[in-house]
Amino acid sequence: MSINFDLNDLQAFRAVVEKGSFRKAAEAISISQPALSRRIEKLEGALNVRLFDRTTRRVSLTMVGRAFAPSAERLLNDLDIALLGISEVASTRLGNVTVACVPSAAYYFMPTVVARYHKLYPRIRVKVLDASANTVQEAVLSGEADLGLSFTGNLPPELEFELLIQEHYVAACRRDHPLAARKQLTWAEYFDQDYISVDKTSGNRFVLDQALLHVRPARPSICETRHVTTMLGLVEAGLGIAAVPSMALPLGEHQWMTSIPLVEPAVQRSVGLIRRRGRALTPAALELEELIRELRKPLADQ
Numbered sequence: 020m021s022i023n024f025d026l027n028d029l030q031a032f033r034a035v036v037e038k039g040s041f042r043k044a045a046e047a048i049s050i051s052q053p054a055l056s057r058r059i060e061k062l063e064g065a066l067n068v069r070l071f072d073r074t075t076r077r078v079s080l081t082m083v084g085r086a087f088a089p090s091a092e093r094l095l096n097d098l099d100i101a102l103l104g105i106s107e108v109a110s111t112r113l114g115n116v117t118v119a120c121v122p123s124a125a126y127y128f129m130p131t132v133v134a135r136y137h138k139l140y141p142r143i144r145v146k147v148l149d150a151s152a153n154t155v156q157e158a159v160l161s162g163e164a165d166l167g168l169s170f171t172g173n174l175p176p177e178l179e180f181e182l183l184i185q186e187h188y189v190a191a192c193r194r195d196h197p198l199a200a201r202k203q204l205t206w207a208e209y210f211d212q213d214y215i216s217v218d219k220t221s222g223n224r225f226v227l228d229q230a231l232l233h234v235r236p237a238r239p240s241i242c243e244t245r246h247v248t249t250m251l252g253l254v255e256a257g258l259g260i261a262a263v264p265s266m267a268l269p270l271g272e273h274q275w276m277t278s279i280p281l282v283e284p285a286v287q288r289s290v291g292l293i294r295r296r297g298r299a300l301t302p303a304a305l306e307l308e309e310l311i312r313e314l315r316k317p318l319a320d321q
Contacts, residue, residue, distance in 0.1 A: 099302035125149035167293035213259035
């Protein structure tokens with residue numbers, strides 16, 4: 020049997036399988052929708068089978084398409100893994116990978132990850148979806164994101180969680196703040212200061228409310244925001260201090276900010292990778308996942 024299709028046709032097939040839509044698949048591999056349709060037609064013609072049932076509203080695999088999909092996935096993954104392992108070739112690889120992460124991880128941690136990844140694979144486009152923990156879950160469930168970075172919670176059974184670090188909440192403050200030299204700060208002392216809080220839509224607010232049930236604030240916050248990143252901006256502006264997870268802060272010295280461990284009680288949250296069960300990651304996503312694991316080690320040592 021002669022082979023009358025190529026890798027581009029298989030990549031188009033995989034994209035449609037993953038995205039469930041010709042339009043979304045075309046966007047994912049950066050070609051026009053008519054060009055993607057031609058690739059699928061070429062593949063179906065070469066195999067002499069119909070791989071998809073198409074209507075105006077939906078696309079689904081035929082029985083033959085479902086049987087063919089795992090073989091096509093293995094072939095493409097094996098090739099990509101082999102190519103990514105060759106340094107001269109890795110820098111020329113094309114592709115897309117999407118990671119959804121909570122804002123506290125998106126501000127300082129993920130830029131470090133993306134910068135390192137871009138240096139290794141400059142032609143693979145990384146998309147970062149910074150969103151709430153619930154939205155991160157939804158993005159991974161729907162396939163909009165290849166993987167997620169979030170803290171553990173009530174995950175649906177379709178998702179799996181891999182713990183990366185147990186991080187503490189600390190008080191972020193300016194270096195010229197009167198408390199900046201303190202070695203630690205109790206929550207009672209914290210709430211006696213001008214402090215900034217997050218509103219009830221934030222996953223961090225839920226974690227703190229649960230952990231601080233028996234700690235009564237001496238006064239309300241002077242400002243409330245929706246995201247940790249906004250809190251840090253207000254801290255830098257000198258408005259007050261803020262309780263944030265340690266991942267939200269830069270590693271090492273910062274020109275304006277420092278942090279103080281919060282105690283009585285010490286509050287932790289579990290941060291890790293979220294994946295959809297049974298969904299194989301592309302080699303590009305696997306490489307990004309491994310880089311996240313590698314770069315979280317300095318955070319665990321904080």
